[in-house]
Amino acid sequence: MAIRLFIDGAAGTTGLEIRERLQGRSEFDLIVLDDARRKDEGARRDALHAADIAILCLPDDAAKEAVKLAEGSDTRIIDASSAHRVAEGWTYGFPELVGHDKVANARFVSNPGCYPTGFLALVAPLVQDGLLPADWPYTVNAVSGYSGGGNALIERFEQFENLEGHPGIAFRAYGLQLGHKHLPEMQAYAGLTYAPVFSPAVVPTFRGMLVDVPLPLEAMPGAGRPEQLADHLTAFYQGSKSVVVVETRYSEMILRQDVEGGDGMTLHVYANSDGTQARLVAHLDNLGKGASGAAIQNLNIMCGLPETTGLRL
Numbered sequence: 001m002a003i004r005l006f007i008d009g010a011a012g013t014t015g016l017e018i019r020e021r022l023q024g025r026s027e028f029d030l031i032v033l034d035d036a037r038r039k040d041e042g043a044r045r046d047a048l049h050a051a052d053i054a055i056l057c058l059p060d061d062a063a064k065e066a067v068k069l070a071e072g073s074d075t076r077i078i079d080a081s082s083a084h085r086v087a088e089g090w091t092y093g094f095p096e097l098v099g100h101d102k103v104a105n106a107r108f109v110s111n112p113g114c115y116p117t118g119f120l121a122l123v124a125p126l127v128q129d130g131l132l133p134a135d136w137p138y139t140v141n142a143v144s145g146y147s148g149g150g151n152a153l154i155e156r157f158e159q160f161e162n163l164e165g166h167p168g169i170a171f172r173a174y175g176l177q178l179g180h181k182h183l184p185e186m187q188a189y190a191g192l193t194y195a196p197v198f199s200p201a202v203v204p205t206f207r208g209m210l211v212d213v214p215l216p217l218e219a220m221p222g223a224g225r226p227e228q229l230a231d232h233l234t235a236f237y238q239g240s241k242s243v244v245v246v247e248t249r250y251s252e253m254i255l256r257q258d259v260e261g262g263d264g265m266t267l268h269v270y271a272n273s274d275g276t277q278a279r280l281v282a283h284l285d286n287l288g289k290g291a292s293g294a295a296i297q298n299l300n301i302m303c304g305l306p307e308t309t310g311l312r313l
């Protein structure tokens with residue numbers, strides 16, 4: 001029998017990308033609420049109770065509300081929002097880090113944030129195995145495509161900022177008040193003493209992101225050499241279906257406009273010639289491994305299905 005699946009927030013950016021990835025998947029029977037009912041509390045409650053699995057693609061408050069609406073059912077939930085990422089009773093949906101079995105057996109799975117996906121993929125395995133110190137004040141510089149901000153930011157970049165005669169945005173630094181909502185998960189799942197200092201930015205492309213962690217290795221107590229970091233990450237992700245450590249032959253990394261989506265993530269270890277400094281960089285699609293691709297990967301694992309999402313890596 002097909003698995004009944006409800007996407008709460010199916011009309012949003014993440015929801016639409018999830019639906020796209022589910023096309024042709026006969027294992028799933030999708031419960032769809034039409035436009036008139038998609039925000040109706042009663043209709044959502046019914047759908048949440050009728051589903052075997054629900055994926056929440058909602059703002060945080062609406063995601064919390066959805067979990068309440070599902071009370072009394074045994075529906076399993078994958079939450080794409082940041083509402084439950086460090087919450088008790090929730091499994092962090094990063095199977096490569098927490099273990100596939102934990103995700104497979106969980107009732108409540110919280111999808112990682114897009115930036116933490118890159119940061120944690122780079123830093124968590126190295127801290128866990130003592131190649132980077134846990135008590136270092138890390139910094140993270142990142143750029144994202146504007147779809148990372150959902151419908152509101154898409155509208156801003158595609159409509160308001162592109163009016164004729166209006167100078168469009170070339171680069172948008174934000175998070176300037178610090179305290180970005182991704183910090184708790186970055187700190188918790190990398191096992192860090194201090195929350196990183198995080199500098200996110202948006203560039204005028206729809207999707208894609210680079211997450212860059214600069215490391216002054218010579219000053220970091222107990223840190224490994226760059227080649228040890230690269231070897232360790234390569235071994236850690238050996239056999240992964242979506243995370244690949246790439247040899248760093250290039251002197252630049254480029255995000256292109258109008259690229260197709262993808263569900264993989266590449267990791268890069270750059271270093272100076274004497275190995276005293278390094279930059280760990282993750283390249284991913286914020287809507288792929290950073291959101292919808294990760295949700296499908298978790299869905300597949302929770303259903304005992306092959307974990308690949310069907311979209312190119």
Ligand SMILES: NC(=O)C1=CN([C@@H]2O[C@H](COP(=O)(O)OP(=O)(O)OC[C@H]3O[C@@H](n4cnc5c(N)ncnc54)[C@H](OP(=O)(O)O)[C@@H]3O)[C@@H](O)[C@H]2O)C=CC1
Nearest residue numbers: 009011012013014057058062080081147148150151286291
């Ligand atoms: N975009 C990305 O790259 C990533 C997004 N996420 C997270 O995924 C979640 C969804 O984000 P995203 O898809 O980008 O956001 P969007 O704003 O594009 O979509 C959110 C959707 O939720 C709907 N919605 C809002 N309130 C309710 C409600 N009470 N009941 C039912 N539907 C509601 C909205 O409808 P309407 O527009 O009519 O208000 C909209 O369709 C967020 O928590 C986001 O932080 C996580 C990782 C990456």
Ligand SMILES: CC(=O)N[C@@H](CCC(=O)OP(=O)(O)O)C(=O)O
Nearest residue numbers: 080081082113114115144148149
């Ligand atoms: C460009 C942009 O605005 N990005 C979002 C993060 C997108 C994401 O990862 O979503 P969650 O909100 O679910 O964590 C931000 O910085 O808030």
